[in-house]
Amino acid sequence: MITKEQVEHVAHLARLEIGEDEIDDFTNKLDAIIGYAEQLNELDTTNVEPTTHVIDIRNVLREDENKPSIEREQALGNAPESEDGQVKVPSVLD
Amino acid sequence: MSLIKESFASLHTKLENREISVSELVDASLNRINEVDGQVHAFLTVNEDEARAQAKKLDEKIGVDGGKGALFGLPAGIKDNIITRGVRTTCASKLLENFTPVHHATVMEKLDAAESVSVGKLNMDEFAMGSSNENSGFIAARNPWHLDYVPGGSSGGSAAAVAAGEVTFALGSDTGGSIREPAAYCGVVGMKPTYSRVSRFGLVAFASSLDQIGPLTRSVEDNAHVLQQIAGFDNRDSTSANMDVPNYVEALGGDVKGMKIAVPKEYLGEGVNEDVRAHVSNALRELEKLGATWEEVSLPHSQYAVAAYYLIASSEASANLARFDGVRYGVRHDARNDLIEMYKKTRSEGLGDEVKRRIMLGTFALSSGYYDAYYKKAQQVRTLIKEDFDNVLQQYDVIIGPTAPTTAFKIGENIDDPLTMYANDILTIPVNLAGVPAISVPCGFSHGLPVGLQIIGKPFDERTVYKVAHAYEQATEHAKAQPVL
Numbered sequence: 145m146i147t148k149e150q151v152e153h154v155a156h157l158a159r160l161e162i163g164e165d166e167i168d169d170f171t172n173k174l175d176a177i178i179g180y181a182e183q184l185n186e187l188d189t190t191n192v193e194p195t196t197h198v199i200d201i202r203n204v205l206r207e208d209e210n211k212p213s214i215e216r217e218q219a220l221g222n223a224p225e226s227e228d229g230q231v232k233v234p235s236v237l238d
Numbered sequence: 239m240s241l242i243k244e245s246f247a248s249l250h251t252k253l254e255n256r257e258i259s260v261s262e263l264v265d266a267s268l269n270r271i272n273e274v275d276g277q278v279h280a281f282l283t284v285n286e287d288e289a290r291a292q293a294k295k296l297d298e299k300i301g302v303d304g305g306k307g308a309l310f311g312l313p314a315g316i317k318d319n320i321i322t323r324g325v326r327t328t329c330a331s332k333l334l335e336n337f338t339p340v341h342h343a344t345v346m347e348k349l350d351a352a353e354s355v356s357v358g359k360l361n362m363d364e365f366a367m368g369s370s371n372e373n374s375g376f377i378a379a380r381n382p383w384h385l386d387y388v389p390g391g392s393s394g395g396s397a398a399a400v401a402a403g404e405v406t407f408a409l410g411s412d413t414g415g416s417i418r419e420p421a422a423y424c425g426v427v428g429m430k431p432t433y434s435r436v437s438r439f440g441l442v443a444f445a446s447s448l449d450q451i452g453p454l455t456r457s458v459e460d461n462a463h464v465l466q467q468i469a470g471f472d473n474r475d476s477t478s479a480n481m482d483v484p485n486y487v488e489a490l491g492g493d494v495k496g497m498k499i500a501v502p503k504e505y506l507g508e509g510v511n512e513d514v515r516a517h518v519s520n521a522l523r524e525l526e527k528l529g530a531t532w533e534e535v536s537l538p539h540s541q542y543a544v545a546a547y548y549l550i551a552s553s554e555a556s557a558n559l560a561r562f563d564g565v566r567y568g569v570r571h572d573a574r575n576d577l578i579e580m581y582k583k584t585r586s587e588g589l590g591d592e593v594k595r596r597i598m599l600g601t602f603a604l605s606s607g608y609y610d611a612y613y614k615k616a617q618q619v620r621t622l623i624k625e626d627f628d629n630v631l632q633q634y635d636v637i638i639g640p641t642a643p644t645t646a647f648k649i650g651e652n653i654d655d656p657l658t659m660y661a662n663d664i665l666t667i668p669v670n671l672a673g674v675p676a677i678s679v680p681c682g683f684s685h686g687l688p689v690g691l692q693i694i695g696k697p698f699d700e701r702t703v704y705k706v707a708h709a710y711e712q713a714t715e716h717a718k719a720q721p722v723l
Contacts, residue, residue: 151598158556158601159563159578160594161586170595173656177599180657181545184615187622194617195624197447197477198673199434199697204476218340224570231565234575 146175241266243403243720246312246460253300253311260300260311260355264293267313267357271404274723279379280389280399282318283326284358289313292355299353307353308467314349315405317396318359319366319442320451322346325356329442330374331364333568333588343440344475345409345451345468352467360408361395364590365559366416366444368392369662372653373592380649381424382721383687387646390420390662396454397424402723407464408454413445414547415642415666417452418678422641422690425680425719427461427707428454430666432698433673434479436465437472443558445551446477448670457717458679458708462486465700481698489701490708495529497706498634504540505639505665505692513684514640521681521691522638524713525706532638537626542619543668544660548596549603549616550671556600562588595656620671627672631696636706640665641678641690665692675700679707680716688719 151171155162162170216229225232241249241263252258268286275281296311305311316322319329321339323346328334342350349356363373371379371394379394381387382402389398393410397420400408410417412430421428429452436451443449453464466486472478501522506515522532564570564584571583589597603612630637642662652659669676674697681691691710695703711717 146602150602154598154602154605157605158597159560159581159585160589160597161582162594166591170598173595174598174602176657177548177595178602178612181549181612181616184542184545184549184619187539187542187619189615189618189622192618192621194614195620195671196617198624198671199477199479201434201477201479206473214340221340222337222567224564224568233565234572234577234580236577 146171146178240270240403242270242313242406243456245457246406246463249312249406250310253305260293260296261290263311264289264313264355264357267405271357274402275404277380277385277723278382278398278402279377280361280395280402280404281315281358282328282330282361282376282395285325285356288325289355289357296353296355305353307351308463309349309352309354312354312406313357314354315358315360315396315399315408316346316356317362317393317408317410319362319411320345320409321440321442322356322359325359327359329365330362330376331588331590331593332375333562333584335569337567341440344437344472346440348468357405360399363392363394364593365442366392366411366413367555367592367596369415369419369659370652371395372649373590375590378649381646382723383425386648387687388423388649390423390646392416393454394420397421397426397428400424400426400454400456401721403720407460409451409468410454411441411449411451412670413448413551414670415663417454418641418666418676418690418692419662421454421678423646423688425688426454426456427458427677427679427717428452429461429465429677429700430669430675431465431469431700432675434477435469435675435698435700437470437475437478439472439474445554446558447554448551458704458711459487459490461677462490462704479698484701486700486704489705492705493529494525494706494709497530497636499525499530499532500535500630500634500637501532502537502540502637502639503534504537509661509664510640510643511645511684514644514689517682517689518638518640518691521710524710528709528713535630535634537630537668539619539622539626540668543623543671544664546616546619546623547667547671548599548660549612550620552596552600553603553613554600556597556604559593559597592656623668624672627668627674631674635702637694639692641692642666645684645687645689669694673697675703677703677707679711680719682716683719
């Protein structure tokens, strides 16, 4: 059973804010989904390798070469706030 | 028949013979959008001016080189999670309402090279999370066969635009059925290629180990033409398959005599609508008449696929969607000049409930103390599901079943129950977990709504999937039906 406190904790980890009026609904629905997922425990998976990827590709390497890229101005074009060629965010330190 | 609904082959003949110009063709598409999209809501953005300018350029070019591009002059719609240079790309999320990409996805570069004309960006469930399009952050797209019904999702706008004759083809993306389910609900052809066959560079990531771009069209032949252009290795996608692209179009028209078809009993069991079952049985009889044989098989872990999928896909999503924090792009919601508060406000205001739920589920499954019990367990079950497919596909050429257990449902019917909604993808999700290719082709109607037949193939064997789909399509009339709008 997922508790309201767990939901609040997970929301904080996910950088989400769940309002007082929504918290019960989120808790109930998440609890139902996680309850549904518990059925996986019916399967014995001892010694079964996990599949992270279906195709056998590993360590894709390429030469570290300079290639044309977008201009700084373009890169900042979508940023809500920028200053002196950098994105601007609220202060991180007091 | 309206121009837009004609086959690529017919349109290309008319363009070559100068019976029509690209501008006329693009106008036909834009006019149709003006005429019906106020009801269908397939489009989030229409690039009228750019499309007309591009058409004019191609009309000038045809005088010079005869129009060499394989998709020359064909008006197309692009799912709004595929980034397009200079054209707003929202993923149907309020958070990205103002986002204009500065470069193209690889598939867009390839379409440009093939000389198709993008007329706009298509509606979807927000960040591709949903099976009905009702999770669009802007407006729900509707099913052209019945406007009170959902078009399916998440590529609902892509399927609806093709079915309504607004474009000649559309691109969608498929993480757990998001091309095939809407294709089935809207009565069009939708292909999810083998994982890694089409570059994901520029596809806004939902679940990186499952996402795949593919075409939606009115016919199998047109579909093969589009995949031919967008498939292939891309060094900007580290999971892209470095393999030659075979000729898909050449595979069409071939013989299915002697082909061995597997029919999983789990795909025709409880929960699958009777009419849907009957249409699939009829389709198998058609294929038998053409000389194929079929046998019942088992994919014993099918019932666990939805649970495994939601854990894996949501976990990957929770990481992928962390980038939407109001720093580099998107709509920022400021809060008391505090960074963490700004993240939280931006995400809480900008993201819809289903997206939040999946981010929370994924964050939970990856969080300390739960990782082994949920995420790792789901990946182990994924191995079992993949082995089911490997075993069957060693002995059979293709696997056939329905695409979805039912036809399209009414708007609003399932919106408040995530688990019922997830069950729509019960027959498409295992295919993504196994990474194999699959197509949905129309195979009849139930109460006026289309039914889709799903044909699943071996990894990188899209040719055989197309061959069987084409043989079936040519032997039946289902693909010829058109919605009245």
